[in-house]
Amino acid sequence: MTTATTLFVLNLLLAAALCFVIWRKERIRAMVVFHVSGLAIGGILYLIMAYTSYAGTEEGKLPVRFVLHMLFAGVAYVPFAVFLVITYVQAVGKMADGALSATQVKLDDASQAARLGHTDRASKIVRDVLEKDPDNMEARTILGQIQLRRGEYAKAVGSFRLAMAGAKDDAEFAQYVFTVAVILNEHLGKHQEACRELDLIRKRMPNTPQAEKAQRWIVRMMDHAARE
Numbered sequence: 001m002t003t004a005t006t007l008f009v010l011n012l013l014l015a016a017a018l019c020f021v022i023w024r025k026e027r028i029r030a031m032v033v034f035h036v037s038g039l040a041i042g043g044i045l046y047l048i049m050a051y052t053s054y055a056g057t058e059e060g061k062l063p064v065r066f067v068l069h070m071l072f073a074g075v076a077y078v079p080f081a082v083f084l085v086i087t088y089v090q091a092v093g094k095m096a097d098g099a100l101s102a103t104q105v106k107l108d109d110a111s112q113a114a115r116l117g118h119t120d121r122a123s124k125i126v127r128d129v130l131e132k133d134p135d136n137m138e139a140r141t142i143l144g145q146i147q148l149r150r151g152e153y154a155k156a157v158g159s160f161r162l163a164m165a166g167a168k169d170d171a172e173f174a175q176y177v178f179t180v181a182v183i184l185n186e187h188l189g190k191h192q193e194a195c196r197e198l199d200l201i202r203k204r205m206p207n208t209p210q211a212e213k214a215q216r217w218i219v220r221m222m223d224h225a226a227r228e
Contacts, residue, residue: 103129103136110142119146137166144179153187174201174210181217191225 106125113122123146129139144159157180164176177200184194198214198221205211 103133107136107138107142110139111145114142114146114149117149119149122146135166137163140166148183153183157183157188170205170208170210173204174214177201177214178217181221185221185224191221195221 106129110122110125110129113119113125123143126139126143126146129136130143133139140159140163144156144163147153147156147159160176160180160183164173164180167173167176177197181194181197184190184197195218198218201214202211
């Protein structure tokens with residue numbers, strides 16, 4: 001009976017652990033309840049079988065039927081546990097994909113609204129996304145574009161710099177730097193700061209076309225600042 005009870009408790013602990021991890025996923029709560037119920041009912045039936053097999057045997061002897069029940073429970077439980085884990089992983093993965101798709105739809109909607117001049121609506125959508133996912137660089141970029149359209153140049157610089165920190169590669173990094181440098185130089189009149197921004201490209205990727213372009217921009221900006 002001790003072994004049977006232990007197996008039953010382990011069944012329930014596994015189910016409880018899995019449920020705890022994914023309980024907040026609304027779409028699979030019914031699945032959780034179904035599998036836990038199956039584990040509980042199966043465990044109870046197994047305990048009854050083990051008890052009836054053990055009852056009436058001589059003290060200290062392990063009945064053959066009890067051993068067979070143990071083997072049957074092990075063979076039946078392992079595939080079921082594997083199936084349970086795979087099912088939950090797939091369900092959570094599908095929900096994650098759905099969440100990503102929903103976020104992308106929102107960002108596309110915000111980008112379209114911004115292009116049409118509906119900056120208030122676009123800003124609200126983007127801020128909702130950032131509230132749930134502060135590290136979403138695409139949302140940061142769209143927010144910077146919205147702020148640029150509104151003439152909020154200092155805020156736009158901040159948004160683009162945050163997006164720059166999450167750039168996927170050097171090309172994307174350089175694009176953000178050039179955007180920030182243009183805003184600083186042309187809209188805020190901060191020529192020196194714009195040059196320092198461009199210098200980031202020369203330090204990060206020397207001897208590249210982007211670095212040469214940054215150098216040309218720096219020369220022009222310094223020349224323009226000297227004439228003012």
